[in-house]
Amino acid sequence: MTKLVVRRLLYMIPTMFAISVVTFLIIQLPPGDFLSTYIAELASRGDAVDTRLVDALRERYGLDQPIYVQYWQWISNIVLHGDFGDSFQYRRPVSDLIWGRLGLTIALAIATLLVSWAIAFPIGVYSAVRQHSFGDYAFTFIGFLGLATPNFLLALIFVWISFRYFGQSVGGLFSPEYVDAAWNLGKVIDLVAHLWIPVLIIGTAGTAALIRVLRANLLDELRKPYVTTARAKGLPEWRIILKYPVRTAVGPFISTVGWLLPSLVGGEVLVSVVIGLDTTGPLLLDALISQDMYLAGSFILILATLTVIGTLVSDLLLAWWDPRIRHAQG
Incomplete structure (x- = not known):
């Protein structure tokens, strides 16, 4: 290792x-x-x-x-x-502009990743085990909707529903009284309270893709001879599914960290513009439009670095999860 x-x-x-x-x-x-x-x-x-x-x-x-x-x-x-x-446009060091927003962006990305996994794992297992059931068809239909709906359009729908039916404005990550306040427990709680809407919006497509990946891999594993042998020995169904097929099928599921992490950070650009999030997205868009060379280049470099780090993390997780990979790579 x-x-x-x-x-x-x-x-x-x-x-x-x-x-x-x-x-x-x-x-x-x-x-x-x-x-x-x-x-x-x-x-x-x-x-x-x-x-x-x-x-x-x-x-x-x-x-x-x-x-x-x-x-x-x-x-x-x-x-x-x-x-x-x-930064040419802001006449300030790029690091001063980036680090404040990058922390919020990474927090949003990690929260979205964890929520996506928490939703996709049980649904993916259920859809594979109950293939061709009503629940499988329902989750498949919802998954295709999630893949086909652009995040910024979903953000506009959330904004309209919130304003039309609840009289509230969906915008920003903090309440007005906490925007310029120093970090404390109240500000953290306020951030968590505002975080769930962008998490749902940004994570929709990623969650749908993870469900499809896990379902396809698990269906392939459930048809293999060792599962039939385990059933013939009289092992409980839940133990058969969780101990072997799920363990093998989760491998490609883990490997998605490599592309999901940067896609979450990059995919929040338009969503941040639509609902007014103080993340890196609007700043990146302004830098590209104004050709602010060092600011735009720093953002692109950070996104590429996240891709490399995500790939490293997924490789290490796969090696830890699957002894065959650890033995082959070691």
């Missing part, structure tokens, strides 16, 4: 380097830069453009340097100093 962990961690080094290069190239793809967008915005409003100020900003942020110099300056500051650079 130790060799597996060390090997996976070593693989992450070249992977993260390649990701950082691709990330920087992606944010350089659109023509122009933030200052070009800024000048165009001033010109559209009829405001005067101070060329000396623009040139000073271009020199300050190194936008007049070759792309490889800009990349090296950006990535070396991140690795050596934890400095993600300055």
Whole structure:
């Protein structure tokens, strides 16, 4: 197991380097830069453009340097100093803008992941064991609805229902009195009280996908000869299902951590805009629209890092859960 962990961690080094290069190239793809967008915005409003100020900003942020110099300056500051650079739009360090919202985003993602698993596991097992029953068809129908309905549309439906029938506004993660308050027990309780709606909205598609994955895998296991043999020996049905088929079928279920975690963080962008969440989503969207290079690049790098971390976690969980994988990889 130790060799597996060390090997996976070593693989992450070249992977993260390649990701950082691709990330920087992606944010350089659109023509122009933030200052070009800024000048165009001033010109559209009829405001005067101070060329000396623009040139000073271009020199300050190194936008007049070759792309490889800009990349090296950006990535070396991140690795050596934890400095993600300055946001052009907000004129503040990127780290100050990110960390406050990133904590709320990760809390939302983890809560959504846990709720998705808690809902998907029993439903997936039930749908496989009671195949072609009314409950199986009902959950399948609801699952397809969850997969087909965009999260932002579901958010709009929640907003309308809440306002139309309950006279309440679904927006934000805190009540007005806790928005600027210091963290305390009351603020945590208020966060939990507001968290369930975005959790349901963002986790709908992921929960539906997990149900389908677990149901398909468990159906395949239930048809194998060892299950028939166990039934012939007179073992209780619940023990037959939970001890062997479920244990094997949960493997691919665990592996979904690798793609589910970043998809939860990335999938909350439009939902956050619709219901006004103070997470990373609206900030990322503004950074991409305004070509705020360092802010957008930092977000993309963080999402890619979450993908790598999610894959590492899923690999380690699979190795811990299934001795065959641990033996093969060790």
